[in-house]
Amino acid sequence: MTGAPLTEGAALLIVLLVGFLPTEIWRSLAVLAGRRVEEGSPVFHWVKAVATALLAAVVARLLFAPAGALAAVPLALRLGAVACGVAGFLAFRRSVFAGVLVGEIVLIAGIVLSR
Amino acid sequence: MSAPSASHPAHHAPAVWFLKGVRAGLSVPAIVLFASYLGFGAVLQSVGFPLGAGLASTLLVWALPAQLILIGGIAAGTALPALALAVALSSMRLLPMVVSVAPYLRGPRRSLFWELVCAHYVAMTVWLESLRLLPHLPGEARLPFTLGLGNMLIAVSMCGTVAGFLVAGELPTPLAAGLLLLTPLSFTVLMVRNAVVPTDWLALAAGFLLMPATLGLDGGLDLMIAGIGGGSFAYLAGRLLERRRRGRP
Numbered sequence: 572m573t574g575a576p577l578t579e580g581a582a583l584l585i586v587l588l589v590g591f592l593p594t595e596i597w598r599s600l601a602v603l604a605g606r607r608v609e610e611g612s613p614v615f616h617w618v619k620a621v622a623t624a625l626l627a628a629v630v631a632r633l634l635f636a637p638a639g640a641l642a643a644v645p646l647a648l649r650l651g652a653v654a655c656g657v658a659g660f661l662a663f664r665r666s667v668f669a670g671v672l673v674g675e676i677v678l679i680a681g682i683v684l685s686r
Numbered sequence: 687m688s689a690p691s692a693s694h695p696a697h698h699a700p701a702v703w704f705l706k707g708v709r710a711g712l713s714v715p716a717i718v719l720f721a722s723y724l725g726f727g728a729v730l731q732s733v734g735f736p737l738g739a740g741l742a743s744t745l746l747v748w749a750l751p752a753q754l755i756l757i758g759g760i761a762a763g764t765a766l767p768a769l770a771l772a773v774a775l776s777s778m779r780l781l782p783m784v785v786s787v788a789p790y791l792r793g794p795r796r797s798l799f800w801e802l803v804c805a806h807y808v809a810m811t812v813w814l815e816s817l818r819l820l821p822h823l824p825g826e827a828r829l830p831f832t833l834g835l836g837n838m839l840i841a842v843s844m845c846g847t848v849a850g851f852l853v854a855g856e857l858p859t860p861l862a863a864g865l866l867l868l869t870p871l872s873f874t875v876l877m878v879r880n881a882v883v884p885t886d887w888l889a890l891a892a893g894f895l896l897m898p899a900t901l902g903l904d905g906g907l908d909l910m911i912a913g914i915g916g917g918s919f920a921y922l923a924g925r926l927l928e929r930r931r932r933g934r935p
Contacts (some may be wrong), residue, residue: 583736589766594748597774601788617918622751628894628896638761639863643859656874656875675864
């Protein structure tokens with residue numbers, strides 16, 4: 572975490588204003604407006620692309636600049652484990668569970684073997 | 687499961703329907719949610735985010751991608767208004783989900799307040815479970831059933847958040863690293879699964895590749911550049927590809 576660690580109160584305020592409000596507004600709008608949103612509209616496609624890229628960026632951040640115990644693992648092993656997870660997902664009939672399992676096994680085996 | 691069939695809708699008090707919803711919440715999706723939030727709790731612990739506020743995010747935000755963007759952005763030092771925009775963009779997908787479930791939540795007597803409360807529980811899991819289960823329930827059962835289901839799944843997820851947070855600091859290194867890998871690993875696999883059109887793949891690649899390139903930048907702009915910049919690039923490039931493909935005889 573950059574800067575001073577957050578206090579519980581400040582963090583709660585951030586969760587309310589930056590997390591809860593920007594999320595809940597869409598759920599409330601859906602009930603209040605209730606109209607069907609055009610899923611094929613250009614705005615909808617743009618938002619979907621941005622949401623995907625945002626999530627991919629956050630995931631990349633967790634892999635390229637991790638904290639805690641993952642930070643001590645070499646970058647190549649972190650990326651390799653995720654690549655093996657995706658390969659496992661594709662190999663085992665597109666099973667998300669199999670993909671996650673393969674990735675975890677590769678990471679943990681890699682850490683234990685490199686000691 | 688003891689879901690009543692559509693042909694013989696049983697009549698119960700709302701409290702009974704609530705409890706039936708609670709029981710429907712104890713299912714395979716609950717296990718998946720628990721594991722996902724276990725990873726989220728470990729991420730909270732690793733970046734030094736307070737547990738109470740992290741738990742509040744599970745209860746109040748109740749959308750794991752938005753929660754990850756929130757925590758990741760704070761850890762990266764992103765300006766809060768920019769982060770709010772990022773969270774809003776990531777959560778906009780909830781709108782069509784709620785719109786598609788809303789007709790089931792309108793009971794015989796319409797109550798805007800309870801419809802808004804019920805809408806809060808709609809995220810990927812509750813959305814899928816509602817579309818699967820609610821059509822088979824009598825009208826007056828749907829609202830209390832959804833409340834029971836939603837509260838049960840949130841409770842399970844909050845337990846996962848606490849467990850991940852508490853366990854992350856105690857495990858031996860290989861397992862602690864494995865716990866922290868759970869979130870980026872599962873989300874990568876899920877995004878690969880959900881990618882259908884070229885725009886999806888481009889957005890996935892742009893976000894993933896732009897992030898390490900922007901890591902050194904000041905002001906926590908990395909998330910905005912990789913997310914909004916990368917996503918917009920993917921949208922435009924995807925449209926261009928689509929047009930070129932259509933243009934061909």
